[in-house]
Ligand SMILES: [Mg+2]
């Protein structure tokens with residue numbers, strides 16, 4: 001049809017407006033996303049990581065999960081939908097990718113950036129995957145990540161392929177069967193390596209490697225209906241896990257990481273000692289960084305305690 | 316965020332383009348639709364019916380189901396996906412709504428306008444529903460219909476609500492649990508009555524009424540994520556089934572309708588007599604229109620036969 005005819009047809013048929021599925025995408029301080037108003041979860045969430053923006057003092061304790069004010073209210077997920085559902089609120093763009101800016105981190109807590117995620121997956125394998133992506137900024141100048149949910153059929157049975165997923169809460173928020181990430185690593189503006197991964201939305205143990213979840217980009221695109229990087233020329237881009245190890249933290253490395261975070265977040269000596277004592281319990285050896293962190297925090301918290309006691313006396 | 320900042324953020328994060336889900340909507344001669352590249356079926360299909368465009372000589376025997384050339388190939392459904400799947404190719408904008416124009420009817424056979432539909436539903440209840448919509452053009456100057464698939468959870472069990480649907484063929488085309496229609500009737504440019512209906516994608520017998528499937532427009536909008544008529548002021552619009560009967564053809568009326576269609580389509584006397592004999596078999600009385608149609612067609616086909624015999628002799 002010619003454009004003039006098309007416009008006439010559109011005016012005739014869509015007299016009361018184009019059926020509205022919300023904005024094509026939403027832009028925040030440090031992420032961009034497309035939102036599914038029927039499923040009440042994002043379709044894709046895009047980020048750009050570099051060594052600068054994954055560091056900083058923004059803290060998730062200042063952030064709160066809440067409905068996204070940009071989304072038309074009745075299509076929004078609510079905290080109540082997640083409450084006691086058996087599913088965690090899983091960031092697609094993780095809070096830890098917005099450390100440079102509290103505003104940016106706060107926006108990552110909008111429920112437009114969240115899907116119902118298995119608790120163990122969220123705090124375990126997926127967390128390690130996110131840490132891996134952040135650590136790529138040590139090797140690469142720019143890391144681009146697109147993350148989202150995907151709904152795949154169960155092909156195990158002999159019968160027809162069936163897609164099956166729960167919906168939670170009054171709002172019937174869809175629980176994805178799988179989560180995906182597309183990771184592109186660049187050096188000085190040049191795309192170097194790309195990986196696409198699809199991970200089941202369930203507990204994934206330390207026996208699994210990230211490479212177990214590699215999928216061809218084209219397959220992921222067909223399953224999500226999204227062409228993720230339409231302007232990327234893939235001809236000189238290598239598979240990420242060939243250029244890099246795609247090594248996730250081992251159990252010990254991950255526990256050290258968690259304890260380090262707890263040391264960092266400790267607000268009093270009790271919390272500090274409790275976190276540090278886990279090393280012995282778990283038979284883990286602290287590295288030099290950790291010992292120094294502990295010593296520094298211990299001094300800080302002792303001073304804080306002294307100050308507190310002095311203030312009490314003066315009252 | 317301010318617009319300038321947003322643009323900068325977008326350029327930074329989406330360096331390789333906006334993740335692409337295809338066009339927001341596609342315009343054809345006589346329908347407009349939005350397409351789901353993941354499910355490979357439409358999201359909504361909008362039409363405008365009036366007394367003129369539901370009549371004419373366009374014939375579905377000249378039309379063929381095929382992938383939509385407007386849709387990016389790898390996101391297209393294929394006839395092979397439907398073949399032997401156990402599901403029919405169900406038009407959302409029905410062929411019968413494009414009788415005034417063969418081109419328009421042909422475009423309704425693009426698989427972008429099709430979902431896997433239960434055979435009996437397609438040829439039975441849903442067909443009667445479509446006839447009902449067309450017949451509204453006898454009472455109303457303009458009828459606007461938006462049709463599409465919807466995926467609803469199973470709420471029967473005591474456990475959590477689960478959405479469950481098959482996907483068919485190599486392309487894994489999604490089979491909707493339900494189909495919807497939004498029907499708006501206008502008189503001389505003024506919206507008068509609106510109905511929203513959700514029908515399970517399974518056989519529906521003559522014991523069910525159309526009014527059994529009425530849903531509030533808002534509920535349908537929440538389940539599909541679509542605001543269907545964003546510019547419509549609903550304040551003076553009445554429920555369709557209060558303004559009109561919402562009566563679908565009864566079993567006898569429907570069989571008479573089918574036989575009438577077969578009489579119309581008969582290409583020789585054998586086919587004509589075979590169709591007409593069904594009346595007796597089913598104990599149905601032809602109305603005046605049908606008797607006249609039969610007499611007229613019989614004369615035409617006898618002449619055609621004579622002409623054919625004469626031509627054979629002359630050869
Ligand atoms: Mg998380």
Ligand SMILES: [Mg+2]
Pocket residue numbers: 405406409437438441442
């Ligand atoms: Mg049909």
